Amino acid sequence: MRETLDFLLHDWLNVQQLNARERFSDHSRETFDAVLDTCERIAREKFAPFNRLVDTEEPRFDGERVHLPQATHDALAAYVGSGMLSAAQDDAHGGMQLPCVVEMAANCFFSKASVAMSGYAMLTNGNANLLMAHGTEAQRRVFAMNEFSGRWFGTMCLSEPQAGSSLSDVATRAEPDGADFEADPLGPRYRLTGHKMWISGGEHEITENIVHLVLAKIPGPDGKPLPGTKGISLFIVPKHLVDIDGQLTGERNDVALAGLNHKLGYRGTTNCLLNFGEGRFTPGGQPGAVGYRVGQPGDGLRCMFHMMNEARIGVGLGAVMLGYAGYEASLDYARQRPQGRPMTAAGKDASQPQRPIIEHADVKRMLLAQKSYVEGGLALALFCARLVDELHTAPPEAADGAKLLLEVLIPIAKSWPSEWGLEANSLAIQVLGGYGYTRDFPVEQYWRDNRLNMIHEGTHGIQALDLLGRKVVMDGGRALMALATRVNDTVQRAAQVPGLSEASNELAAALAAVGSTTKKAWSTGVPEEALANATPYLQAFGHTVLAWIWLDVVLSLEAGAVRTAFSAAPTHDDQRREPSAADRPRREDDFAQGKRAAQRYFFAYELPKIHAWLGVVARRESLTREMQDRWF
Template sequence: MATQFYSPRDLRFQLYEVLNAERLTKFDYFRDHDRESFDMVLDAARQISETVLKPLLTVMDRNEPQLVAGKIRVHPQMRSIIKKFGDDGWINAPFRYDEGGQQLPATIMNAATFIFGAANYSSSVFPFLTTGAANLLRSFGSAELIDRFTPKMYAGQWQGTMALTEPDAGSSLSDITTTAEPTDTPGTYQIRGQKIYISAGDHDAVENVVHLMLAKIKGGPAGAKGISLFAVPQQREENGQLVDNDVLTAGVYHKMGYKGAPIAHLMVGSNGGTIGYLVGEPHQGLRYMFQMMNEARVGVGMNAVSIGTAAYYASLEYARERPQGRPVSEKDPTRPQVPIIRHADVKRMLLFQKSVLEGSLSLLLYCSYLADLSHVADGDEKANAALLLDLLTPVAKSYPSEMGCLTTSAAVQVLGGAGYTTDFPVEQFYREARIHPIHEGTTGIHGLDLLGRKVTLQGGKGVQLLLAEIERTLVDARPYADLQPLADQLTAALGKLDAVTKHLLSLAPSDTEAFLADATLYLELFGIITIAWQWLRQATVAQKNLPAAAGDDVNFYQGKLMTARYFYEYELVKVYSLARRLQATDRVTLAMKGEWF
């Protein structure tokens, strides 16, 4: 197994040299933090990852959860792992001091989850699913519900989940059929229905599971307007004891990857005994749930980068150690073989991984920073951060997810036949990467969201804010002669994006189907340009710091500059073919009929 699974040097470069995350400490909410406390968090995450999570990476994949006598059995060490995350304060770290939290910035919290995910994605999801569920309760639930559920969730004794999906209502949440009927006790309802694909929806590593579940109160409005949010525990407390709440585990799904964490099929209220507790106001459930989903979407992007990064370092280590062949200019077969990292095509595959992953990490940390500003800043700074984050969320979720499938494939390819075997971890990473373009909204949905809603929000103000940020980067880069070609290429690509956007928006009033038919390609185009911007930010810092660098930092900054060049030469150029397609008049996908397949 590869010894390195992420780069602490790159993570600190991204946080402190590019993002300047220490600026957050000027806000009262984060005033007790500083660079030292941030580093302590990152070091603690690394220590847990190296000693507890990473050693279980392969065994959790080989011994996936099983449904035994109505209960999902997970790896026996998960109980102590979840408890450790609770004891060490990870589950509620971003929350207020009066809730037992540490008021840790999302920027640093997400950097820590990146480390956890790179070490062992399956094991890392349990505690932070609970964080998301608890955040919904603390944001919208009554004081009584918060007191009832969150202390044991924070402690790692109870699991939290998000229970949305149903067999006939996947992404179309307005079609859910799970129902809620009021009982004689105010705020409590009898819940009946079923939910599928519920991450950590049942397992034996905790005492109880609390589902934040969507259901429709009988007699309420039709469609999405009638959805309410309920806290539905697997077991409910009565007189200080846990009793069965009629939430039955009907099955556990067996997946191609990400096998260590169970995905459950739940039957709710089959015997008429499931009690759910209304969270917030009736018929506001979808609005509440979208808070968790939007946070989770940035998290999905980070998880994709985590897995891809682990695969990249595994393939990099192999490429440095594996001798095979000789330089193409070397004709003497008696000369020793060279490590495959000397071959141009292997370097291409490594550069592809590095460029996508470190560019994506930069975007995700930037989005995390915007999330922090949207919570703690005031006035225009707060509003602009929230709007820019809203615009970038579909990109931050989808670009790393889609490209992570390709980067992990490249990692397998670097190893050749060895990569296709279970003797090396890259085949596992390849399988685990595939979930991310699917969950928390498919790529197609995020394309529709970006083009159909986000680019026109507030009259396109979000796009204008983004363009202003990119322009600042261009201004910073142009004084450096070596970066001027990159600045010119990015400027030209922005022109293409502007032309494509105007063309598509011109179709919207008269032909909505044509306007949105290739929204996924528009998302891809937007994503490539966004990551190119992030690479120019990194390259500018590297160019600025290189003259004073010494030792390993020289190689580090040179690597950054070369990877930026790679992204512009190999990836940014793809925007031209995408732009051509997006401005074309041939509506192939609309004209094709189902019976012609």
């Protein structure tokens, strides 16, 4: 995997170009490599050996505290010690000012080694990043800084037992805590009551405190909850109360664990039902959990989606790495497992030795499918992370373009890897045959862990509605047109390369089909008709995006090819200047041939699927809308 990661970062995404920007000017290829080396080592030594252990020794609640294997504590202590929690933050805040794309690449190793243990850190990082963007100076200093240091971990609390993805039905309430509630130095102080469900990392003793970010409804002018999402605000609700200096006061907040959920996968991450303000604890002698409002009243969803979008890219990357882990395990097995003999015109010769199953065409098909899914998905996730760097550090015009691309790609970055990374895991089990179902091999656990990612941070249906219902039509379709421009650029360059012109034409046709289908879906202007088949649209859109990613990736292997995803700009430092095209011959090594084979597989076996998916969208197939409950 490391060779692919280095190739994507340096030969395709051209991360060296970022070093010419002031924020990243202290970095070089050497510093980026050092970060990757450190994370790869920690993941190999502290996470991977205990992935099965934390799956079988699930978190246990004895009525007072949650028990986790010591390996979880040790692994996360090593992660904290690496500085990765604050890696992208300013030097002044104890960070490394790493580009987002390098930070995410480094975190790949932890997701691949143990996605369950690494989940605590991902949530904490997203929580703290949100506070840096929307919190007050005191909230950033007291809560975010202590999370970046690893002294405290964090969560996000959205779902409720009666309201999963329907946030307008949130029932948790927040009432101002006294007449002077606005005067608290940590932010406007409220008392929260309610229940939150499916809270990953919601209770543990890995750190001395847990910082919950909680969505709750505040009262309107008449004292009653506002309807829909209007009154939803965001609150910092620490497990233990703290003072303005970030020290624990010794008083427990009224946040109580009601129980642990025992899931199909991710078993090493605690998953909790939390009660807020049930009266088990009474901070300050008053009922209700103490919470400090983040941002303005009613601004909760806007603030929370800052974390949600980062989390969606992170979920997609985690799904990719689980798929990658399964791919590598099944590839290793296929190279060692002897079974079957060559078929000749006279039949099989039983006197001949068996051959490794990797020599069978159908096993190669399954391995190629996995390779195309996981390496393509990794490229997609890193491309989106590179866009985040463009958004924050590029000149205004380039930053605006990156924002548009992120708008339309985030639903794909989350949903596509979680579906096709899972399919990769299913194929890995198939390669191992009966052994794939057993705990003697890791592939069954990878599948179980990955199955959750299709639901994490918004189901496929929600991502589909977001894509077709909002992203591709907003601002007159500007985001879709921005993506089409990038795809067409790849199409035009590939058309000039021998061996890629046919793929260029196929991608152009796929893009045209997506565009015409989008218009047909909305041709009546009736949302119910357009969106009934949003999920097939999401699948077709995702496959078209991955075909584009693959074609762009293999273009960077060609003779004289400019690094395609992000072309280099001249800099003042000759050592950072892009080599001339003439300096790069066509790569013909096994690594490059493997990439070309994966691209060919995707275009031959996967891209044709889009036409069936788009068909039901284009004709606004009414079956699912007309189906009656009693007919089931």
